[in-house]
Amino acid sequence: DVKVTQSSxxxxxxxxxxxxxxCVQDMDHENMFWYRQDPxxxxxxIYFSYDVKMKEKGDIPxxxxxxREKKERFSLILESASTNQTSMYLCASGERGRNEKLxxxxxxxxxxx
Amino acid sequence: xxxxxxxxxxxxxQEGDSAVIKCTYSDSASNYFPWYKQExxxxxxxxxxxxxNVGEKKDQRIAVTLNKTAKHFSLHITETQPEDSAVYFxxxxxxxxxxxxxxxxxxxxxxxx
Numbered sequence: 001d002v003k004v005t006q007s008s009x010x011x012x013x014x015x016x017x018x019x020x021x022x023c024v025q026d027m028d029h030e031n032m033f034w035y036r037q038d039p040x041x042x043x044x045x046i047y048f049s050y051d052v053k054m055k056e057k058g059d060i061p062x063x064x065x066x067x068r069e070k071k072e073r074f075s076l077i078l079e080s081a082s083t084n085q086t087s088m089y090l091c092a093s094g095e096r097g098r099n100e101k102l103x104x105x106x107x108x109x110x111x112x113x
Numbered sequence: 114x115x116x117x118x119x120x121x122x123x124x125x126x127q128e129g130d131s132a133v134i135k136c137t138y139s140d141s142a143s144n145y146f147p148w149y150k151q152e153x154x155x156x157x158x159x160x161x162x163x164x165x166n167v168g169e170k171k172d173q174r175i176a177v178t179l180n181k182t183a184k185h186f187s188l189h190i191t192e193t194q195p196e197d198s199a200v201y202f203x204x205x206x207x208x209x210x211x212x213x214x215x216x217x218x219x220x221x222x223x224x225x226x
Binding site: 040058 | 214
């Protein structure tokens with residue numbers, strides 16, 4: 001079974017803090033994604049990466065950055081957390097090529113106070 | 114940019130009835146259309162998908178149809194059961210080297226026993 005592991009299930013941070021959300025996948029997938037999930041808004045794409053050291057902006061990249069130094073790990077960084085970044089963050093991975101099925105992690109519920 | 118609209122946002126059906134969820138997408142270059150089911154407190158998981166060269170696909174009680182001309186696709190669940198209660202997300206995927214998957218806002222389905 002594909003495993004996508006997010007380092008924290010719940011996280012509480014203060015406004016202005018730098019926050020790191022980590023995601024690791026064990027299936028040698030080329031593609032990795034970060035989404036945030038908010039009620040009524042679905043899953044909105046923040047950033048995605050289709051190779052090591054490669055990154056592409058999604059629909060809502062403002063206030064976020066990412067890092068992909070190794071194929072299995074994709075990190076989401078909030079440079080200066082704000083209260084409007086309180087959300088559920090979901091990491092996903094997928095193969096390159098015809099099979100674009102995404103495998104999701106369990107999510108990190110981030111609260112910024 | 115790419116946009117996926119999903120309707121209805123909430124759907125309540127009696128056990129045994131059918132449920133239909135509809136989505137439209139904006140980018141005609143999209144070529145892969147997955148549907149994900151998210152049960153309460155769990156990660157989204159793929160339940161069925163369809164590619165742009167296929168008009169319909171069925172897997173037991175669930176089926177998906179695609180109308181490329183109208184840029185519509187729909188999920189049909191027959192003989193609904195209480196365990197079908199969940200949030201369903203449609204998505205459209207665009208291959209840009211990596212691939213970019215954009216989700217609809219989700220439909221919360223309640224199946225009443």
